[in-house]
Amino acid sequence: MFEKEYDVIVVGGGHAGAEATAAAANMGSKTLLVTMNLQTIGQMSCNPAMGGIAKGQIVREIDALGGYSGIVTDRSAIQFKMLNKSKGPAMWSPRAQNDRMRFAEEWRLMLEQTPNADFYQEMVSGLWVEGNRVVGVRTSLGIDIRSKAVVLTNGTFLNGLIHIGEKQFGGGRAGERAATGITEQLVDFGFDSGRMKTGTPPRVDGRSLDYSKMTPQPGDENPEKFSYLDTPKLTKQPDCHMTRTSQLVHDLLREGFDRSPMFNGRIKSIGPRYCPSIEDKIHRFADKDSHQIFVEPEGWNTVEVYVNGFSTSLPEDVQYRALRSVAGFENVKFFRPGYAIEYDYFPPTQLKHTLETKLIENLYFAGQINGTTGYEEAASQGLMAGINAHLKINEKEPFILKRDEAYIGVLIDDLITKGTEEPYRMFTSRAEYRTLLRQDNADLRLTPRSYELGLASEERMRKMEEKEKKSQEFVDFFRKTSFDPEEINPILEKLDSATVKQADKLFKVFSRPKVTMDHMLQLETVSSFVAEKELDNEVLEQAEIQVKYSGYIEKEKQNADKLHRLEDVRIPENFDYSKLKSLSFEAREKLQAIQPVTIAQASRISGVSPADISVLLVFLGR
Template sequence: MHSSYDVIVVGAGHAGCEAAHAAATMGSHVLLITMNMQTIAQMSCNPAMGGVAKGQIVREVDALGGMSGIISDKSMIQFRMLNRSKGPAMWSPRCQSDRNLFAWEWRKALEENHNVDFWQDTVQEVIVKDRNVAGVKTNLGVEFRAKSVVLTNGTFLNGKMFIGEKVFGGGRTAERAATGLTEQLVKLGFESGRMKTGTPPRVDGRSLNYDVMEEQLGDENPGKFSYTNTPTLTKQRSCWITYTNQAVHDELKTGFDKSPMFTGRIKGLGPRYCPSVEDKINRFADKDRHQIFVEPEGWDTVEVYVNGFSTSLPEIIQYNALRKIPGFENVRMFRPGYAVEYDFFPPTQLKPTLETRLINNLFFAGQINGTTGYEEAACQGLIAGMNANRRANEEEEFVVKRSEAYIGVLVDDLITKGTEEPYRMFTSRAEYRTLLRQDNADLRLTEKGYAVGLASQDRYDTMITKRNGLAKLTEAIRVTKVKPEEVNDWLIEKGSSPLREKSSLYTLFKRPEVEHGEVNELLKLIPDLPEVGEEVIEQTVIEIKYEDYLAREKQNAEKLDKWENLSINPSFDYDRLKALSFEGKEKLKRLRPATIGQASRISGVSPSDVSILLVYMGR
């Protein structure tokens, strides 16, 4: 036991684990405080990582030196690259995970980091001295001192769980709520709010009839998340798809009068893009069915997660409705679904480092900031942990820009726009998503992670090898000339126009008919083909095929960076600028943007307000 640490992380969910591991890897002595040592890195909702935009985030976390990608690779039971039929900016890796193995691998990784200590308890109070964080006090009355504190409390702050008319205190099944901390933070001047999320019932897979469901196989050649040498899947478990129907909807409607959401007992705002099943049939009354994903929870368990059936209706209504879903006629339910309502703190109260504006060296990460999703939490934890370490050591802050990563988009959205519902990442939120692809996260971010001591030397060397391989292969394709007789039969077979004269192989790669996975025949025409892996080949084709689009996005990103590099003094007196609109002035005074770029994205700050700022700054 130590009484003093460099960094204390409160909460051991996805945000807390990444924060603790990052700070410790960078050299801080870290204390990770959790209510239950047996639920470290618990997958509270569906047993899966990645998905549309979320998979890009996992790869970015890995590229910076985080652990979510490595843990996912070690615990996955199925892998799929989503949106392969669309452009590469939309390709998104997703895996089905073994819930217990995921948590075990995370705990193992933390225990193997000798800079991480653990303490099982609930934090009741943050110790503050002169607007500087000084440590925490637990329910047991134990005080720990620290230079930096990261709060990642998830859904536990004054958490309430709802099943029909039953209400329980807690942030997760069989786990109590955390009380006292919200009230103290509000007294310190923080603004708080309420949000809600939910989870579906878990059922016995032995009681399901898979013959009437659609089988969802993993990829034939499964990929992975991490750029390190993690294992590749050699076997996979299938997921399944079935659908609700009118009989299911009618059964669910019999419980609407007992629904905590419809009766007003839940005040918090739920996730728009992941609504409960009762909300779906209420909002989309014209739909006679909704998709249900039947997901196994691991290699060695019969427990199944009923994705798409999140609900807080009475347990008997849940059970009766489940039995009317095709394949679920004889279902046995392990536990019912429930809703959780919890406190959060609007993230406009944070700096780009996720440090709070009110209290120095105090950081918030994860659902406490109003986000939803393991991946969104993990990347916030990583950024908060990195900056908590750097603040503890009086080093320069670490910030990722919107033009550099989905992580930068997420953080910037939160601190400039805030959120009135659980924030979830989508590719549409990133204006430069063609640049921010899942395949190039290491080229974008590993050097940054290495520079601050998080990404290892091996990661950096691997990235340099890949970068050199891309350059060599691109140049080889550019200088290779091919004759019509060498490629015309192949081109005609692909539905592409035949060559009439000798041409550069580079121009052939730009043709839309030349698919990413079909270039090996063309590569055989290169006399001295560099020895590179499939990942380098695929990325080279993407860079060549979308060269013009990428160049345009880079130009736009460079224009944006000019504004991002125009810093605004944190103590700037906006009242001096009489020409600012009233709303713009109030928003600028409250949110205190760090740059002109951030100011321009604040809701209520008009283009004319930005112009006034630029004039004042001599621009």
């Protein structure tokens, strides 16, 4: 039935598995994707969206490296927003609402059109290991398939257990069975395993909702996209909507707490801190009388709606009664109730930076098996595992991204060096070099490296080089060209910015906080240069950021150097972190519990951000 020996076998067809398959196959490895259901490749198991805070940067990095997630997202997007636009560009984060069915379809079609990629639908029940090296997999039908490397991307399927109130049953997600056998075998090999949980909200019939009682949430007026290639831009966008819970909703939910698996001890594992269930929110934040609910369409041609913010594992009758008390949901009809799911994971400190396991050679883990949460985090790990599996079996140098090169580098370094005891999610605050790691320059940072690997295409490299050349030419133009005070002063007066008495370089006046590219384009010299060189919006944005934030970028490098020199600063014994209100809540909680001896130790604790370390350094007089 199969090749005599595959180069790479990928187990699982979610976001991590799909990217791992694409990467290994595109680099030239004969690759087999084995998944329990070929109809759910690239399935959006939870919310129908890609990107978000820091996650959007990851998707752009995946795209710059030659992965598929950005392309698939653009082709199936229904709404686009650039989040945090009121803040500096290091915080800008792209996010897209997607058509769930089209997203999975695009993934399936792209993979089927990828040379070197084969597919097989069945459950992998175990690994084929000889000595300390993996040599293939065994399926539930007892079929042995040989390969040089194996990438495990099992998601929530390893001994998955679904909870709805007091009911529980095995499953990897609603309607799909759990995967068994792999955890037990890996534990026998000496791996440590643990349990985590995640949850999902009810899906409802959009025809039963009263949107007039909700606040519309439109997409951006001029929507951007994720991929640096020529993928389609949105020309029409549906609205999402926002409503809120109330004290009545909270009271109705509390009536079911005695039957909640979270509170009666049935669920013992830890869930995602930054995506808590509704019952967890009203329990932890009892002082708040309402919480936001985002109403998100699941696609262009379906009436199914995702109730973002109402993740729950309460009994279905409690979910129904409480949701009917939310404004706009008075006549709601359920498609399916929310549920929680517990699953096995393996603490990622057992991996190398290539995502290869330390115990078994040529075996790679990617995605939720490593304790992460989120499509984007999973996809980036799959990409890196696929790349490194191909490089390893071809006896080439590994591909490792440093913390100052990519959010993907931060993610993997955090997992490998700090581990995680709760589902790990990426945030901009986790990256100490975030001014360098912006969403707008992911192609400039990563495409040359991917091109050297043979993964990024000639087209991708050519577009990146053209953008880099034009951006640098434009920045040089601002450095060399002078302005006429008579032309610039009327603009400065309107901005309440100090006028100038003599000519100076454009770079200097453009560096002012209130002055934007739109203002500079009012100058004849600038608009003529833009027209002559045919500069697009991407180049204009890149040049503006390089001009306006050059000082911040330099300062960030200096701060990073300082932090390295202060790694051995000791923290007083029994230090009371509760006094430092400037620390994040998570940092105070974890530092108080662990009581690190040095700043270096504190910086390696998951959830303690570089900003938190800066607060500690200031307090210690350093």
